[in-house]
Amino acid sequence: MESATRQHFFSHIPGNEGFETGKRHCHWCQIRSFQTHEQYPITIVNDRDDEVLSPKFSFVETSIRARDVEPTRKEFLSGCECVDGEDCQYNTCNCLQDVEDDSSDEEGADGTYGETYRKKAYAYHSHGVKAGRMRSEILSTRNPIYECHESCACGPDCPNRVVERGRKIPLQIFRTPNRGWGVRSTSDIKRGQFIDKYMGEIITAEEADRRRAKSHIAQRKDVYLFALDKFSDPDSFDERLRGAPLEVDGEFMSGPSRFVNHSCEPNLRIFARVGDHADKHIHDLAFFAVRDIPRGEELTFDYVDGVDDSEKDALDPEKQKDMTRCLCGSKRCRGYLW
Numbered sequence: 001m002e003s004a005t006r007q008h009f010f011s012h013i014p015g016n017e018g019f020e021t022g023k024r025h026c027h028w029c030q031i032r033s034f035q036t037h038e039q040y041p042i043t044i045v046n047d048r049d050d051e052v053l054s055p056k057f058s059f060v061e062t063s064i065r066a067r068d069v070e071p072t073r074k075e076f077l078s079g080c081e082c083v084d085g086e087d088c089q090y091n092t093c094n095c096l097q098d099v100e101d102d103s104s105d106e107e108g109a110d111g112t113y114g115e116t117y118r119k120k121a122y123a124y125h126s127h128g129v130k131a132g133r134m135r136s137e138i139l140s141t142r143n144p145i146y147e148c149h150e151s152c153a154c155g156p157d158c159p160n161r162v163v164e165r166g167r168k169i170p171l172q173i174f175r176t177p178n179r180g181w182g183v184r185s186t187s188d189i190k191r192g193q194f195i196d197k198y199m200g201e202i203i204t205a206e207e208a209d210r211r212r213a214k215s216h217i218a219q220r221k222d223v224y225l226f227a228l229d230k231f232s233d234p235d236s237f238d239e240r241l242r243g244a245p246l247e248v249d250g251e252f253m254s255g256p257s258r259f260v261n262h263s264c265e266p267n268l269r270i271f272a273r274v275g276d277h278a279d280k281h282i283h284d285l286a287f288f289a290v291r292d293i294p295r296g297e298e299l300t301f302d303y304v305d306g307v308d309d310s311e312k313d314a315l316d317p318e319k320q321k322d323m324t325r326c327l328c329g330s331k332r333c334r335g336y337l338w
């Protein structure tokens with residue numbers, strides 16, 4: 001048993017002095033208060049050493065908006081009008097994203113071939129054993145996912161509300177031999193299955209920069225900061241998408257996915273997930289499995305997802321000195337995290 005949990009059981013007793021404060025800072029109390037605790041618990045185990053999770057860290061079930069981050073006003077939100085949730089996988093659903101499809105080699109109505117068509121991207125399988133899992137065509141892309149949401153006419157059982165319905169697997173935070181804490185599941189996971197969201201404090205770009213500057217090693221702070229920049233566009237008509245994006249800081253407040261380590265050959269991928277189209281600047285970050293993962297295998301994702309210069313830098317002995325060595329152990333390891 002992880003010693004923080006042990007402390008809960010043996011010294012964290014109602015009536016004892018400091019009980020209320022103790023309870024607030026107790027990781028076990030925090031994860032036990034999650035709505036999904038009975039069905040999909042989070043556990044913490046350490047079979048290797050005496051290390052405990054930092055007392056500065058708290059588990060939260062949802063992200064927390066900083067005071068200066070405004071939610072979208074209700075009158076700007078608009079959902080689909082699908083009366084039957086089944087309709088939310090078809091072209092008529094307003095929530096799905098329009099994508100260009102130039103893969104068609106079918107003859108068009110006017111007799112031409114190879115035209116670009118507009119179609120709607122529905123991210124999930126809706127029937128059979130794969131229901132609720134991400135479709136392969138989407139899983140291999142970096143496309144955002146558009147889901148139905150609170151302003152939609154469809155109900156909570158709509159097949160296009162996978163991330164909204166939340167985590168459906170138990171997660172275990174465990175002590176790895178060489179990379180601090182890591183995460184695994186005690187259940188088998190299927191390719192395309194939703195794992196969890198990356199949670200944290202949603203802060204402005206200016207606040208993120210202040211925190212980077214305050215952090216002992218700025219690069220270390222970057223590990224926990226995720227920019228919500230999937231839709232950033234200097235030419236957007238939405239001014240919130242033109243400027244520097246909001247960021248999610250998971251260092252001190254987050255869920256279990258904050259402990260997921262990097263691998264150069266990962267089994268998870270992170271996707272931007274949008275509810276309302278008016279909320280693109282505050283999109284979710286959702287982890288999905290890119291292959292079947294047997295229970296007990298460590299969950300990992302690629303921290304840079306192929307988009308940085310570290311491979312080039314790793315060849316330069318001068319730059320290597322400032323780089324973090326990757327210990328993912330995969331055959332395709334690039335050698336450095338960044």
Ligand SMILES: C[S@@+](CC[C@H](N)C(=O)[O-])C[C@H]1O[C@@H](n2cnc3c(N)ncnc32)[C@H](O)[C@@H]1O
Nearest residue numbers: 179180181223258259260261262325326327328
């Ligand atoms: C987001 S945290 C992941 C949880 C972390 N292991 C912990 O104990 O809190 C990222 C940090 O984990 C470590 N880490 C993650 N993946 C790694 C890897 N493949 N090789 C070496 N260190 C890694 C690095 O110290 C990195 O700064």
